[in-house]
Amino acid sequence: MSLARYVGIRVAQAIPTLVGAMLVMFVLVRILPGDPARLIAGPEALEQDVQRIREQLGLNKPLYLQFVDYMSSILRGDFGTSIKYRTPVIDEIMARLPYTITLALAAEAIAVAIALPLGIYSAIKPRSKASYIASVLSLVGASTPIFWIGLIFIYVFAVSLRILPSSGADTPRHIILPAVTLALLLMGNLTRITRAAVMEALGSNHVLTAISKGLGSRVILVRHVLRNAMIPIITIMGIQVGALLGGAVITETVFAWPGIGSLLIDSLFYRDYPLAQGIILFIVFVFIVINIITDILYAYIDPRVREVLWRAGRS
Amino acid sequence: MESGEILRRVYEARRRRLREMWETLKSNRAAYVSLYVVGFLVFIAIFGPFLTPYNPYDFDLSRARQPPSFAHPFGTDELGRDILSRILEGARYTIGISIASVLLGVVIGVILGLASGYLGGLWDTVIQRIVDVMLAFPTVLLAIALVASLGQGVASLIIAIAISTFPVYARLVRGVVLQVVNEDYIAAARLLGKSKIYIMFKHVLPNSISPIVVQATYYMGLSILLASALGFLGLGVPPPTPEWGAMIGSGRTYLFSSPHIVVFPGVFIMISALSFNLLGDGLRDALDPKARALLRRG
Numbered sequence: 001m002s003l004a005r006y007v008g009i010r011v012a013q014a015i016p017t018l019v020g021a022m023l024v025m026f027v028l029v030r031i032l033p034g035d036p037a038r039l040i041a042g043p044e045a046l047e048q049d050v051q052r053i054r055e056q057l058g059l060n061k062p063l064y065l066q067f068v069d070y071m072s073s074i075l076r077g078d079f080g081t082s083i084k085y086r087t088p089v090i091d092e093i094m095a096r097l098p099y100t101i102t103l104a105l106a107a108e109a110i111a112v113a114i115a116l117p118l119g120i121y122s123a124i125k126p127r128s129k130a131s132y133i134a135s136v137l138s139l140v141g142a143s144t145p146i147f148w149i150g151l152i153f154i155y156v157f158a159v160s161l162r163i164l165p166s167s168g169a170d171t172p173r174h175i176i177l178p179a180v181t182l183a184l185l186l187m188g189n190l191t192r193i194t195r196a197a198v199m200e201a202l203g204s205n206h207v208l209t210a211i212s213k214g215l216g217s218r219v220i221l222v223r224h225v226l227r228n229a230m231i232p233i234i235t236i237m238g239i240q241v242g243a244l245l246g247g248a249v250i251t252e253t254v255f256a257w258p259g260i261g262s263l264l265i266d267s268l269f270y271r272d273y274p275l276a277q278g279i280i281l282f283i284v285f286v287f288i289v290i291n292i293i294t295d296i297l298y299a300y301i302d303p304r305v306r307e308v309l310w311r312a313g314r315s
Numbered sequence: 316m317e318s319g320e321i322l323r324r325v326y327e328a329r330r331r332r333l334r335e336m337w338e339t340l341k342s343n344r345a346a347y348v349s350l351y352v353v354g355f356l357v358f359i360a361i362f363g364p365f366l367t368p369y370n371p372y373d374f375d376l377s378r379a380r381q382p383p384s385f386a387h388p389f390g391t392d393e394l395g396r397d398i399l400s401r402i403l404e405g406a407r408y409t410i411g412i413s414i415a416s417v418l419l420g421v422v423i424g425v426i427l428g429l430a431s432g433y434l435g436g437l438w439d440t441v442i443q444r445i446v447d448v449m450l451a452f453p454t455v456l457l458a459i460a461l462v463a464s465l466g467q468g469v470a471s472l473i474i475a476i477a478i479s480t481f482p483v484y485a486r487l488v489r490g491v492v493l494q495v496v497n498e499d500y501i502a503a504a505r506l507l508g509k510s511k512i513y514i515m516f517k518h519v520l521p522n523s524i525s526p527i528v529v530q531a532t533y534y535m536g537l538s539i540l541l542a543s544a545l546g547f548l549g550l551g552v553p554p555p556t557p558e559w560g561a562m563i564g565s566g567r568t569y570l571f572s573s574p575h576i577v578v579f580p581g582v583f584i585m586i587s588a589l590s591f592n593l594l595g596d597g598l599r600d601a602l603d604p605k606a607r608a609l610l611r612r613g
Binding site for chain 1: 444445447448449451452453454455456459460461463464465536540543544547548549550560563564567570571574577578580581584585588589592593
């Protein structure tokens with residue numbers, strides 16, 4: 001099967017999930033207390049104005065039609081209008097998105113830069129100090145409330161030592177603390193998986209063959225061990241995007257980083273539900289797309305997986 | 316052999332297995348200590364309000380933001396409330412909400428997982444699509460969306476966390492079901508004319524208990540972090556409830572001058588999550604016979 005076809009199948013598989021995600025958001029917004037039309041009109045609005053807005057929004061139609069309308073407008077990139085800013089939700093998201101992307105990439109880069117070498121080294125030398133650090137790190141990563149560790153970082157580096165800014169995004173230095181905080185969330189698991197994957201690859205038959213052929217250890221490590229270990233590592237990185245995006249919401253709030261995560265929390269306090277649900281759906285879309293990319297990357301690295309995935313996809 | 320004798324042997328084998336599990340758990344020092352820490356946390360979650368040296372809600376601005384002292388071991392918060400008392404009182408929120416949400420999540424997940432794996436067909440397809448959709452949401456984000464929609468409060472927090480986490484159990488149980496469904500004893504039960512529901516709960520479910528217990532223990536750690544994160548964001552239980560995350564959320568304004576308001580509740584959150592994670596590691600080794608065999612060999 002060609003890669004292009006696999007991509008096509010994988011994208012098609014995501015469609016029910018996408019529709020489902022939209023349905024979940026639609027239902028959640030329906031459960032919300034209060035009349036959305038009145039919310040938009042404001043507390044002093046006349047009943048006839050509220051009624052007019054209700055008709056404009058299509059709130060007088062049957063529910064299933066409302067859902068179809070809702071889906072079709074989202075697919076056209078129309079996430080509705082923000083109550084607070086009175087601008088299209090998608091514009092607000094796009095204005096703040098670069099900050100979130102920068103933060104997420106910086107965090108991922110830090111996590112990878114520490115977790116991969118540490119994981120590989122501790123797999124090669126399981127009884128070393130690095131191995132011990134790796135297991136502590138993975139435990140701490142899974143047990144630390146990141147909003148708290150972020151505040152502790154602010155206190156240590158911004159208040160006590162005065163070497164880094166505490167919040168905002170004015171200079172490049174502002175990204176250091178939030179990126180490290182968010183990286184902590186990813187690092188532990190990434191180290192653990194890397195370590196396990198490299199250990200497994202080290203024990204496999206073809207590595208044994210490579211050793212018996214007398215290949216140099218560097219060649220074996222790069223060409224045979226790491227190449228095989230990359231598959232679980234990429235998988236976990238794909239899965240971790242969920243934690244990364246969720247963690248970004250918390251981290252951005254702690255450091256007043258002006259991305260879509262802090263915008264989401266602000267919008268909830270302002271009861272700006274169109275904006276809030278727009279941001280959540282947007283993040284879910286991104287998550288789904290990244291998962292597709294991960295799967296494709298996976299198939300690209302390991303042609304065997306492509307076949308397996310393809311069969312699994314059809315059954 | 317008469318039936319009394321058989322029963323006696325069955326019980327003895329069961330006892331031996333439990334003793335072996337206990338020995339394995341005990342041999343993992345970190346997990347064993349964590350067991351006591353978890354016991355202690357549950358204790359303060361139940362009896363915390365009777366142990367508080369001060370009233371956790373009484374505010375007195377004249378003694379606001381005092382650093383830790385002999386009278387107030389963890390200091391006082393921005394309204395002069397004793398932080399130790401608030402942590403003891405708050406344990407029932409943070410820990411209690413986590414326990415309740417894990418239980419609820421397990422119940423939903425187990426029922427859906429059993430139905431999906433054992434009934435198969437349309438049930439399986441529908442349930443798996445639901446699980447797919449739930450897993451398409453980052454956990455924190457789904458929980459945020461749910462609490463925002465259900466409104467603030469303990470009940471909605473429990474429901475939100477349970478719904479955000481049940482898909483994992485559903486997947487897990489389905490996997491186990493598919494593994495055991497072709498075993499002889501299931502066929503035997505079917506031949507005896509037992510109903511599907513009976514077989515599901517009497518024969519299939521017991522096989523899933525070990526992985527569920529391990530997963531649920533890990534998820535206790537996750538739920539504590541999730542509940543406190545929502546509290547921190549101001550989406551959890553409303554003030555003045557001393558939920559640990561909410562304490563950090565309201566204390567962060569005074570971080571620059573009085574960091575102790577933020578530090579102590581965070582330490583408790585971290586210790587709680589850490590001990591559940593360590594206990595999960597220990598239980599995984601104790602309940603998984605394969606890992607156990609390895610351990611004994613090593």
